[in-house]
Amino acid sequence: MKNSYTVALAGNPNTGKSTLFNALTGLKQHTGNWAGKTVSLAEGKVEHKGKTVRIIDLPGTYSLFSNSTDEEVARNYIVFEKPDVTLVVLDATSLERNFNLALQVLEMTTNVIICINLIDEADKQGISINEKALTRKLGVPVIKISARNKTGFTLLLDTIDRIHTGKIVCTPEIIFYDEEIERKIRQIEPLVREYLEDSISSRWVALRLLDGDDSLFQQMEKRLLVKGG
Amino acid sequence: MQNGFQQKTSVSLGNLYAYAQEISDDHMRDKIVQNLYKKSQQLCESSVIHKNKKNDKRTEKLDAIFTSPIFGFPIMIIMLGIVFYLTIAGANIPSSMLATFFGWLENHLTAFFMYMNSPDWLHGILVLGLYRGTTWVISVMLPPMAIFFPTFALLENYGYLPRVAFNMDRIFKSVGAHGKQSLTMAMGFGCNAAAMLSSRIIESPRERMLAILTNNFVPCNGRWGTLIVLASLFMAAGYTGGLKSLVTTSVIVGIVMVGVIVTFIVSWVLSKTALKGVPTHYTLELPPYRRPKFFDTVIRSSLTKSLSVLSRAIKVAAPAAILTWVIANIYVGDTSILMYIVNFLDPFGKMLGLDGFILMAFLIGLPANEIVLPILLMGYLSTGSLTEVDNLVDLKQIFVEHGWTWLTALNMMLFSLLHFPCGTTLVNIYKETKSKKWTFLAFLIPTVIAITVTFTIAQTVYFLR
Amino acid sequence: MDEAKVIKLYDAKIGSFIRITSIDLEGVMRRRLLDLGFVRGAVVEVIRRSPLGDPMAFRVSQTTIALRKEESQRIEGELV
Ligand SMILES: Nc1nc2c(ncn2[C@@H]2O[C@H](COP(=O)(O)OP(=O)(O)OP(=O)(O)O)[C@@H](O)[C@H]2O)c(=O)[nH]1
Numbered sequence A: 001m002k003n004s005y006t007v008a009l010a011g012n013p014n015t016g017k018s019t020l021f022n023a024l025t026g027l028k029q030h031t032g033n034w035a036g037k038t039v040s041l042a043e044g045k046v047e048h049k050g051k052t053v054r055i056i057d058l059p060g061t062y063s064l065f066s067n068s069t070d071e072e073v074a075r076n077y078i079v080f081e082k083p084d085v086t087l088v089v090l091d092a093t094s095l096e097r098n099f100n101l102a103l104q105v106l107e108m109t110t111n112v113i114i115c116i117n118l119i120d121e122a123d124k125q126g127i128s129i130n131e132k133a134l135t136r137k138l139g140v141p142v143i144k145i146s147a148r149n150k151t152g153f154t155l156l157l158d159t160i161d162r163i164h165t166g167k168i169v170c171t172p173e174i175i176f177y178d179e180e181i182e183r184k185i186r187q188i189e190p191l192v193r194e195y196l197e198d199s200i201s202s203r204w205v206a207l208r209l210l211d212g213d214d215s216l217f218q219q220m221e222k223r224l225l226v227k228g229g
Numbered sequence B: 001m002q003n004g005f006q007q008k009t010s011v012s013l014g015n016l017y018a019y020a021q022e023i024s025d026d027h028m029r030d031k032i033v034q035n036l037y038k039k040s041q042q043l044c045e046s047s048v049i050h051k052n053k054k055n056d057k058r059t060e061k062l063d064a065i066f067t068s069p070i071f072g073f074p075i076m077i078i079m080l081g082i083v084f085y086l087t088i089a090g091a092n093i094p095s096s097m098l099a100t101f102f103g104w105l106e107n108h109l110t111a112f113f114m115y116m117n118s119p120d121w122l123h124g125i126l127v128l129g130l131y132r133g134t135t136w137v138i139s140v141m142l143p144p145m146a147i148f149f150p151t152f153a154l155l156e157n158y159g160y161l162p163r164v165a166f167n168m169d170r171i172f173k174s175v176g177a178h179g180k181q182s183l184t185m186a187m188g189f190g191c192n193a194a195a196m197l198s199s200r201i202i203e204s205p206r207e208r209m210l211a212i213l214t215n216n217f218v219p220c221n222g223r224w225g226t227l228i229v230l231a232s233l234f235m236a237a238g239y240t241g242g243l244k245s246l247v248t249t250s251v252i253v254g255i256v257m258v259g260v261i262v263t264f265i266v267s268w269v270l271s272k273t274a275l276k277g278v279p280t281h282y283t284l285e286l287p288p289y290r291r292p293k294f295f296d297t298v299i300r301s302s303l304t305k306s307l308s309v310l311s312r313a314i315k316v317a318a319p320a321a322i323l324t325w326v327i328a329n330i331y332v333g334d335t336s337i338l339m340y341i342v343n344f345l346d347p348f349g350k351m352l353g354l355d356g357f358i359l360m361a362f363l364i365g366l367p368a369n370e371i372v373l374p375i376l377l378m379g380y381l382s383t384g385s386l387t388e389v390d391n392l393v394d395l396k397q398i399f400v401e402h403g404w405t406w407l408t409a410l411n412m413m414l415f416s417l418l419h420f421p422c423g424t425t426l427v428n429i430y431k432e433t434k435s436k437k438w439t440f441l442a443f444l445i446p447t448v449i450a451i452t453v454t455f456t457i458a459q460t461v462y463f464l465r
Numbered sequence C: 001m002d003e004a005k006v007i008k009l010y011d012a013k014i015g016s017f018i019r020i021t022s023i024d025l026e027g028v029m030r031r032r033l034l035d036l037g038f039v040r041g042a043v044v045e046v047i048r049r050s051p052l053g054d055p056m057a058f059r060v061s062q063t064t065i066a067l068r069k070e071e072s073q074r075i076e077g078e079l080v
């Protein structure tokens, strides 16, 4: 067990990632109520249970299939830098759209916490969320917080720690697609596994091969070449 | 490599990709995302309960006002005006207090140097160069920033900016640019160099380049000191008190409008020439209005920005001030180096309604716009007797003694608005575009425009006289 | 009124709800729209037009998104 580990803050734009980052690290990342305020990585530290947790604030992204430079920064970090824990920050008032990204992250990597932020707003609007049910359905911890009012932080930090120490084992629910897509996944996935071994979820790579995310593969090629020689 | 996928042993990413594309079909991505959304909906249906039918009434009501066909645009201008008014009116007193304090301290420093019997040149470099230049930047620039940044941050965290982008998009579209350019322009008020990074939110490279090349026409905080001082000295000279701030504000808003119009024109010309193409990919999210955490936002934005200004003042203003003092005091024959430069630039400056000192100040001020005005003053002061500059009236006296009229002030403001981006911005442009050509154009285009505009105005005025 | 009428998002009246049937766009824009929730079968509410008539704001998957005429003319759906 290392004495320091990395936690990345991923999520849709404008869900309060930088606000959470500031609250946790005490750093002064700029925030703004518009999609696209953060466009590059920021790093901060927080001490918890005698360990140093490196927190990375990422630009917001609508999907792992990036369409602009700021999204690519986020995508590259989540996919290639492999943080020890990925925190997906969701906006409690628009969960439907936010789950789209969360599900994509769950397909790609295991150590994920779903962090439902802006819970104060949700309360005001009469939205109630059953996080226990979601935890069961998704196979990873789901935690409600308000980054603005600093509620839910203790549970969040403890959960991060317990994932890191292996006390909580994440088993993300596999998302099954239509039979047509599943058949194609079955054709490709074994080949992917042979090529990439275990470094990255083969099912996820198979899906990206099918939907043709060429910018992702350019990155992959670049990084794998570096690794190989 | 080209014959698609064949053998396991020769598996490469390229082969895999080609093979996958073969068995995939056109709208695979649609199907995948549809599946994901279906799953999201299931999750929401089973675990989320909406107690109210219609949720966010407040946002709807506010949007009806802020994006109204009648009030939308006037409100935008009024908002801009309010932010500037607060900044100008509020900064007045702290600025003069700082100036008085630094002036008082300077006297003591000078006394100390005399007491120590230190040589004139040492006192010159340290006090008249370094100390004066740096404290000038602090007293003129710091108070407006300490007010502007928090005010703007509150507006930003409330959620007003996307509405501006929504209202303005049609105009940006008609000049071939991206609606999110309003967002990068809004960032430009803070700092053009930072706005270069925020242009990343624009998906299409062509429109992103437009946003990068024109961002400079939004005056950054480093230029406001210059704009505010000149506007209040020369344009609002006949007024006093609150009215004076109001007139100054109107002048600044007018200058900003000129910048916006130039942005539109340049975007339009570029879309028809070097960056030909049609507008693409536009989606803009309009988040609900959210009340910002007042204290946090104010402290964060004023403190961090103020600190960065202070450190910048020391990093850039100090060496520039020393340099200015040195070239003003090294004589070749009976003329200082500074005067050689000034005399060389003077004829050209006069053609633009400016003078050699002003052009020199802009050149030395390349690393940061904050230092242009202090350098200019040091230049002027090095020629005459070294008067104390305790307040703005003295300042005006110095300008007038050097032949300034309202034309000089106007053209200096316009030149400041339109001229080349600062060094940091240019570096960022190069980092973002990775192109020497575009970085050079980002320097050239504004410079040519600044020269053309000031030349035209000056010649017209000379002709009419 | 039982017959579902297919119209373009751009032509829809403010306040109407439309279930998306087709998106006639490709590449980055198509993908971006998908990620925002403009998928086939999704219900979109038409919220407002900007002061100069374009873009228009739509409510989709619990968020408000503005689209230009060029795009909203290429998305079709039936009134619900
Ligand atoms: N009411 C409430 N507002 C919040 C909360 N967290 C963040 N906000 C507000 O939401 C807005 C967006 O916050 P940011 O932290 O900038 O969001 P972000 O996810 O970093 O956004 P991008 O950098 O654009 O991806 C700001 O106006 C915050 O004040 C919260 O828990 N409750």
Ligand SMILES: [Mg+2]
Binding pocket: A017, A018, A019, A030, A031, A037, A038, A057, A058, A059, A060
């Ligand atoms: Mg952020």
